[in-house]
Amino acid sequence: MLLWNKFGRALRCVVLSLGIVAALVSCSNDQALYKSEEFSVYRDHVTQGEYTAKVLSNTEMTSNYESPLNSVFSRAVEFKYSINRKDNDLPVNVNRRVIVRPTNGSYHTPIAKFGIFDADTAVVDDVKDPLESKTTVVFRLDLRDVLKSFKEKGYYIDIHGEKIVEKDFNGVYIAGGVPPLSWDFENFGDYQRMEDSDGDGIYEKKYVFNTFNPDRHVAHEWSLKEDISKYPQFTSDIPLLNALYRMALEEAKADSEKDGTWRTGQKWGGVWTRDVSYSTILGVGMIDPNRSLTSLRKKVRGGRIVQDTGSGGAWPVSSDRVVWTLAAWEVYKINGDSSWLKEAYSVISKSVEDDWKIVHDPKTGLMRGESSFLDWRKQTYPRWMDNVDIYSSKNLGTNAAHYEVYQILQQMASLLGDNSMMEVYKHRAELLKEAINKHLWQASKGFYGQYLYGRGTDVLSPKSETLGEAFTVLFDVANEERAQSVIANMPTVPYGAPCVFPQIPNIRPYHNNGIWPFVQSFYNLAAAKVGNEKALNAGLASIYRAAALFLTNKENMVADNGDFVTALNSSQMLWSISGNLSMIYKVFFGIQIDQKGLLHLNPVVPEVYKGKKRLSNLRLRNATLDIEMSGFGNQISEIYVNGKKEDKGIDLNRKANYQIKVVLDNKSFGQGQKTHLVENRFQLEMPSVEVKGEDLIWNRVEGADAYIIYCDNKVVTETSKLQYKLPKGASSSRYAVMSKSSASDLLNSYLSEPILIAPKGESKVLLKRFAKSKKVTIKGASSEMIELNGDKINKIVRAKIPTVKGQKYQLWMTYANGNGPWNTDNKCAIRSIYIDGVYVDPLVMPQRGVNEWGAIGNSNIISFVAKSNVTEVEVRFEDEDRNMNILVNQALVQDICFVRVQ
Secondary structure, eight states: OHHHHHHHHHHHHHHHHHHHHHHHHHHHTTOEEEEOSSOEEESSEEEETTEEEEEEETTEEEEOOOOGGGSOOOSEEEEEEEETTSSOSSSTTOOEEEEOOOBTTEEEOOOEETTOOOBOOOOOOTTTSOOOTTEEEEEEEEOHHHHHHHHHHSEEEOTTSOEEEGGGOOOEEEEESSTTOOSOGGGOOGGGBOBOTTSSSEEEEEEEESOOOGGGOOOSEEEOOSOOTTSOEEEESOHHHHHHHHHHHHHHHHTBOTTSOBOOOSSOOSOOHHHHHHHIIIIIHHHOHHHHHHHHHTTEETTEEOOOSOTTSSTTTSOOTTHHHHHHHHHHHHHOOHHHHHHHHHHHHHHHHHHHHHTBOTTTSOBOBOOSSOOOHHHHSOTTOOHHHHHHOEEHHHHHHHHHHHHHHHHHHHHHTOHHHHHHHHHHHHHHHHHHHHHTEETTTTEEOSEEEESSSEEEEOOEEHHHHHHHHHTTSSOHHHHHHHHHHSEEBTTBOOSEESBOTTOOSSSTTEEOHHHHHHHHHHHHHHTOHHHHHHHHHHHHHHHHHHTSOOSOEETTTOOSOSSSOOSSOHHHHHHHHHIIIIIISOEEEOTTSEEEEOOOBOGGGOEEEEEEEEEETTEEEEEEEEEOBSSEEEEEETTEEOOSOEETTSOOEEEEEEEEOOOOOOTTOOOEEOOOOBOOOOOOEEEETTEEEEOOOTTOSEEEEEETTEEEEEESSSEEEOOOOSSBEEEEEEEEOSSOGGGSOOOOOOEEEOTTOOEEEEGGGGOSOOOOOSTTOOTTOEEEETTTBOSEEEEEEEOOTTOEEEEEEEEEOOEEOTTSSSOOEEEEEEETTEEEEEEEEOOOEETOTTOOEEOOOEEEEOSSSEEEEEEEOOGGGOOSSSSOOEEEEEEEEEEEEO
């Protein structure tokens, strides 16, 4: 009897729950928040094809979502080999392919030779003939030709013409597109390193394919298990918002480390500068400002902001560390702590002075460096661009962030009474704003371009970059007309606003072909600011669809289909959590705090989200707030504070409990506005260009209608041919070719790598002739090189080069930096260059590989006009040249190279 009672009660609960869910679904079918051909978001559930996420209560959700990649596991496996973790086996985007047909559960690939293309082109039916589960595959590679070249020449020339020196050889690896393989060359671990156990030059590596991979699955149930009562509480008459808000708070609690810092995500421990900064700005600063403050302090070294991730040794190749400023200012506005204001101001002011010398480009007025957060270079840059080229580029989002920093510094200086610097910061902000609008605005498209890039001279990439576009609106880089235009005209795709548009072909989704919820959140904030209801509705749906179906705040998703399986992803991502919170705090309730500590509410509630909303237990400075809001629209009809009508800001400096009631005017704000919704598209491939005799020649690109020839990044002609005769001249120029699409210039390829055409050849002067210390302490280094090592070795080197008075020149240096991998770490070598005693520009020499001192590259290009027939070039190490490592600032330098240009 007891058993039946328990079973009966359990069955009754199940039936009751199912009945409630059925009732909720049936009564809410006509209450859609957003509908599209791809998915729909309702007040209590989300649908996408056969998948549904349901809200059972404010603390429970279910989802039956499965990644489409789990349906089949193909027998066709694409892969390629790699020396020293670089994509140097075959041409970029050309892969090997085997059809795996195991015998007794095992398969050995044919023995392939490194650098020699081989692929099984047989057609397989993945649905009818999938790969058997737990299949063992042994990959086999013949590396004897490479090893022979090492022995006979001391080096090997790879498929790209790059020299791999024997002493720099640190392993051969395998890359691939199916688990457990990865295309992430830069982050290969030992599990992708091949071994030659018997020393015969044949390397092998064994893997088991088609096993359960937790990264390809998400939970099907979520219920609140943690106590989140200490955080601000939110309720509304929209069950989906209630549940997702609580899930975000629970995941934020899970990202709270014992040392008082924020964890980056479920997979990623530690504090990263840009991650914690963007997270603090969006939402977690509101729920735990002390934890945000502690996290920000972790990212200060030597009194300056740390650039802890980025290409080629971090700063200055990556230069978005300044977003720390935005987070520090957010924390101050929330806590009102004057001691923190002084501390942050000191750190920021020192950091921006270094940036103004090393990162600022006087020629354009823009800041140089990598796209903010888009720091996986092949995902958003032409493949020929190395870290030097990325440093020399000028990105939209990074520049907009620097502009906002100077806006904030003006307010900080005003509060602290630093009037002289306030004027300096105001002037720099004005210069940056003018430069962004001059060089990056595209009047014909109605939004800003991605970045200026090139080699020696600049061309604008016309692609949109969502984070940067949003920043121009939020930070008032764009005037009101342009701000409206950006949101109306920037391309978005059915699943949201992609990081960039269009996409680079044949790159696995991540930044490229990816949507990131935190970026989408900034876009939504911008859409709310300009009052574009249609754009905001689509943006909210993008965030809520993903969080509901995945039952976690994933870091990113595929722009093509909204799936979560990308090149790299994690659940419980702090900035995705923060983006979800920001929709409540900064969109629906419109919370803004000014520098005096006054709270201003600027709610933006689309009509479909109408109803009652309440935010309680919100602690800002000395005040505790309970805000009730009703209606929809972006205009307040009435606001009451503790029962009295209020039309001014609410003083958060007072120790008080505020009961606030907000009534919106119930007017739609989206009339006549538009968005630019398009299908996800891919740009054309770049042509591969070379010089043959007196002609440029290149390969035919599929889909290209013509080819555009550039000289020094200016268009000279257009042709349907695959060659171009080079004109004769006395000056040097750089030529490049772009594949053209007649459908839209947005679909044109990136420029090919610029080729230097120097009629008299490039001139070289061996720097060793002028160095005081000619001995190189690095074992195996070329005897032709000298060592630059901070202020310890060759702190100042002065050399003389022959020039022609009054002529323009471009100068660069050949160097080696084996202090770290090319994609991360913190040991980029930096020096100051003086021409005839006058400072002109920094010399930037990023890392080129771990202990790869034989990998020779070119520094950034420095332009100057010769004042006489002999020009003195001075290479000097100064305080501003200290990198993020501080202790190691080392490179080997060989030649000063220079050419006369027009």
